[in-house]
Amino acid sequence: MAKQETPRTDQDSPWKRILQQYFQEAIEFFLPQVAKLVDWTQPPEFLDKEFIKIAPDAKVGRRFADQLVRVKLKRGKDLVLLLHVEVQAAPEKKFAERIFVYSLRIFDYFRQPAVSLAILCDASPTWRPQQYGFSLPGTTLNFEFSIVKLLDYRDRMAELDASWNPFAIVVKAHLKLQETKKDSLARKTVKMQLVRQLYEAGYNAEQVLNLFNFLDWILVLPKRLDTEFWTELKAYEQELQMPYITSVERIGFERGVKEEAQRSLERERAFILRLLNRKLSSIPDATVTQINALSVEHLEALGEALLDFESIEDLIAWLEN
Template sequence: MDRPDLAWKLLLLRSLPAVLANLFPEIYALIDWALRYCIPDKNLPPLAADSRTGEREPDFVAIVSLKSGQQACIHIEIQCTRQACFAERMELYHARLRDRFGMQVFSLAILGDPSPTWRPNSTSQLLYGCGTTFRFPIAKLLDFRDRLETLLDAREPATLALACHVIALATRRHPEVRYRTKRRLLWSLHENHITGQELIELQKVLDWMLPLPMAWRRRLIMDIEEFILEHEKEDKNSLNYIIPELILRRCKKRAEDEGRAEGLAKGLAKGLAKGLAEGLAEGRTEGRAEGEALGAMQGQRRTLMLQLEARYGRLPGRAMKALARADPAQLDQLAVALFDADSLKNALNAAGLRI
């Protein structure tokens, strides 16, 4: 199931300036980006105990400093399906946020639906000349389809996400086209040597925006395995090797989590070096699958321990304990973080491991 809204929420948290520069350049130009912005708690409690609306939560809220010296609230909603009362919801959030923060509120809408005609940007509550009209800027992502090739050449995550969204809209009924495009984007991660946290976030964006039917996902996994075999002479500690390894692991984890595939766990006999997957025959017990998954994670820990020792020297006991309690996501983050971090502590902190 396509979940582009999750990808956009992630991008707003990580790359607000880039998203605004792409979608709302006029608003971007008003903000003093030399000053830090903050992301407050966005829950809006009910106005009264018997309120019919209950607690509400806008998609994204940030407090920024304008070039004029004032502070302002940036409020963004991501809407990927048509909704009759969307404009009214925008007005409600705008009023509630203005009341809560006591400052100017910029309410912006990212419209990611496939309809070229649905463009809600205002709502009026007028009766006999009494009432209000509320207007808000919109970014219709479908309008960026003519710029797709240029967007695909970009390395910046927010720009690539915009390209992915346009592709997702165009390939809803064309899985083969989506597969070929996603494959091209995954290969570009390797070719462009994208590193660190940026790599992890881009993989999440690709998964959320460009999901594949199971048959095509299996084919993509086979392509990645073949790609790794073709590059098996790469330095096993280099990003050229680790990046496709992480992509392969993420593709398999997604398939397993959704319960649509079996037999995608890596074969420990080949190890992480070659990234080969051992097919699990149909009917094998769940305990066998869990045991192999645990073994793969232990092998990954061992590989990371060797890489950390090669880069930072002998590991202290507290670092070994942190590595032992790391979950799979933290191990993936650490595999990339150790190339950017200038110390063992910073590498572990980047993966959310404290010592």
């Protein structure tokens, strides 16, 4: 089993981007009853500046993916619906209270209520905050909001596989993130499977790139497996003759390959120098400089030849020849 690198902590960033890129599809996927009321011929208006005024703490930590969006409804030209979308990655004791406070601030700011949706990405099957309220003498409050628990889709994989909605891929990617937390090799396999599904679903180049950026961000691989993944991806795209991803990412990929090759060369050179120092004691600085200038092929040859060296003169003679 491959060792897993420390996961990224800023997973809200790809969520925010994908919500903005495919907001209509997100509402159709998670809130279909609301999506039917919206006039999607009018583009959604993302109210980032207004939301920061309403909830200044949303700028930090896992709350960075919060979205406040204004859309037009089919009935009434001036009727506006505010959709408050939350992406929550871990259980939070006062989460329902926070949703209520945000909703109250939204109403105070716009003088209009908001539909609140919480997308729960955590791994706890029992944490399902949907209500905040209290009952006092003469005063009672009961605030309820919608939630989507991504964990519930584990038993709906066939439905996700059959869906063309981009958020089917988003949900599958998040489920695979949880499944492969301790198995990087399995993560590489499922990441490639998801990329293949992007092509098999018939998405265009822009959609493939957008969704791949989400996959690549959350399904992080260690350096070695990441290099193997990119090699497989390049071969797959060449086979399809559709280099959507590798044509855009080629510069970064090739840079990564070169950097990994350089690191490998440096490790091999350091290893050979340690062997030489143990076998021949101290190596003159001038000789070390010569060794550092050797090509990969000559360095490999030196690794074999040093077994026969008995003195520093043998090493110097080998380098001269």
